[in-house]
Structures are given as structure tokens and as C-alpha cells.
Amino acid sequence: MTDLLWARIRRALDRFHAAHPWDHNAHYHRWIMRQLPRRFGSALDVGSGSGDLARLLASxxxxxxxxxxxxxxxxxxxxxxxxxxxxxxxxxxxxSETPPGPYDVITCVATIHHLPFSDALIGFRRHLAPGGTLVVVGVTRARTLGDHLLGAAAIPSNVAVAWYKNKGREAPRPVSMTAPTRPATMTFQDVVRDTRRALPGARFRRRLFWRYTLVWRQP
Known part of the structure; x- marks a missing residue:
């Protein structure tokens, strides 16, 4: 594929997604809930945005x-x-300004790459109650061939989901965050390495739509 053809495809995809936006982070909210107990006392949502996940946790x-x-x-x-x-x-x-816990559940969706990664994990561990659950949905920088292949595999699924979620909708759905975003600098391999040092026993999984998930339970 020539660079010119690829550039045209990128521009066409950008136009499509501008007209058919959908929240890649909210896509994982139901999955997050499946990692948690049916009832728990308190929860902290880091990078809470417009509050969609926080209100879901409150259920x-x-x-x-x-x-x-x-x-x-x-x-x-x-x-x-x-x-x-x-x-x-x-x-x-x-x-530095998290209200004191401890919390039975801590969630962090598409936010940890804006923070010093290892410091954030140590902070989450400090605020988590014994037996509590930490769930992170994060983004990483593609580096390996496998990273790029997984990203390419997500493109047709991304188009299909965008079309389905916007079917029959007259106006775009409001965004769940307004702060400027920045690209991730850590690779998935970096994330796994640093997390294993801070949170032994954490479980990882690579996901479609340019995300990974991390689950850890406080002993």
C-alpha cells in the first residue's frame, strides 16, 4: 500500500469517525463491573470525566x-x-489530592498514561482497602509488529461499532471528557514490567480498540 493511498484512507476514516463518534472508554464499563463484587462499601474513580462510570459504580x-x-x-x-x-x-x-480512603474499589480508565505510572500504581495500592479491587483500562504506544497488527485488526471493528452506535441518532453523543489528551509513551511491555514490580500478581489482557486491562486485588 502506497503512502498516498494510506493517507487517503486515514482521511476518510477520520471524516467517518468525526460524523460517527463513540466512547471507546465507556465500551469497557460493563466489563469493569463484572470484575467487582455485587456490593461494596466505597469506590474511587480516577479520571472520572463526566461521571458515567462513577454513577454506574454507585448502583x-x-x-x-x-x-x-x-x-x-x-x-x-x-x-x-x-x-x-x-x-x-x-x-x-x-x-496528591485524592480524598482519603481506604476504598474497596478503585477504577482508572484511560487516565494512568497522564500520570507517573509507577507512582500512580503505588498510590492506588495505598488507598485500596484489604481485599479491595483495582481495575485499570489503559492505552499504550504501539512498538512491535504484534502491536501494529492488533491495531489494524481493530479498524474494521471500530467502523462497525461506530456505525451501529450512531444508527438513527441525529446528533453526536456528548463527549465524556474535555481536558486535553496526550498520547501514551509506554508500550504494553513497559506496562507489564512496571506493574509486576508495584503490584505482584496483577492480571493483564490486551483488548481491541487500542486498550489494555489490568486487574489487581489487595491481599
Missing amino acids: RAGKVQGIDADPAIVARARELTAPDAAVSFTVGDAL
Whole structure:
């Protein structure tokens, strides 16, 4: 495939997805819930965005705390959350300003690559209650042939899901975050290596749509 043809394909895909947006992170929310107990006392959602996952966690938890560095999206999360819901949102840095726990559940979706990775994992471990569960959905930088092949395999699925989720919708779905994003710098191999040092026994899985998942339970 020539560079010119590939560039044309990229532009066509960009136009398609601009007209058919969908939330790749919310796609994994139901999977996250399947990793958690049916009921738990408290949860912390790091990088909570507009609060979709925090409100979902509240269907099982006694109390949920969301934290995000972007004041605008935290304000939006508060607007979308019922006053009587057991959910609160804080503007702050996840490493230094997390409301004290401990928490039975900590979730972090597409946020950890914005933080010092090992420091974040150690912080999560410190805030997690004994027997608690940490679930991370993250993004990595493609480096190996396998990375690029998995990314290429996701393209047709991404188009199909985008078309299905937008079928019959007149206006694009609102985004769940507004803060500037930055590309991941760590590879999947880097993530596995550093996590094994900080959280022995963590379980990893590579996913479609340019994501990986990490689950760890506090002894």
C-alpha cells in the first residue's frame, strides 16, 4: 500500500469517525463491573470525566468518589448526577489530592498514561482497602509488529461499532471528557514490567480498540 493511498484512507476514516463518534472508554464499563463484587462499601474513580462510570459504580456501592483534574468536566459530572446519589466529585490531582480512603474499589480508565505510572500504581495500592479491587483500562504506544497488527485488526471493528452506535441518532453523543489528551509513551511491555514490580500478581489482557486491562486485588 502506497503512502498516498494510506493517507487517503486515514482521511476518510477520520471524516467517518468525526460524523460517527463513540466512547471507546465507556465500551469497557460493563466489563469493569463484572470484575467487582455485587456490593461494596466505597469506590474511587480516577479520571472520572463526566461521571458515567462513577454513577454506574454507585448502583453497587454505598459511596463513590470521583476525581478529575479538569474543573469543567467535574462541573458537568455534578450537573448530570442526581442530588441524592451517593456520588461526589472532586477537582484535583490523583496522586496528591485524592480524598482519603481506604476504598474497596478503585477504577482508572484511560487516565494512568497522564500520570507517573509507577507512582500512580503505588498510590492506588495505598488507598485500596484489604481485599479491595483495582481495575485499570489503559492505552499504550504501539512498538512491535504484534502491536501494529492488533491495531489494524481493530479498524474494521471500530467502523462497525461506530456505525451501529450512531444508527438513527441525529446528533453526536456528548463527549465524556474535555481536558486535553496526550498520547501514551509506554508500550504494553513497559506496562507489564512496571506493574509486576508495584503490584505482584496483577492480571493483564490486551483488548481491541487500542486498550489494555489490568486487574489487581489487595491481599
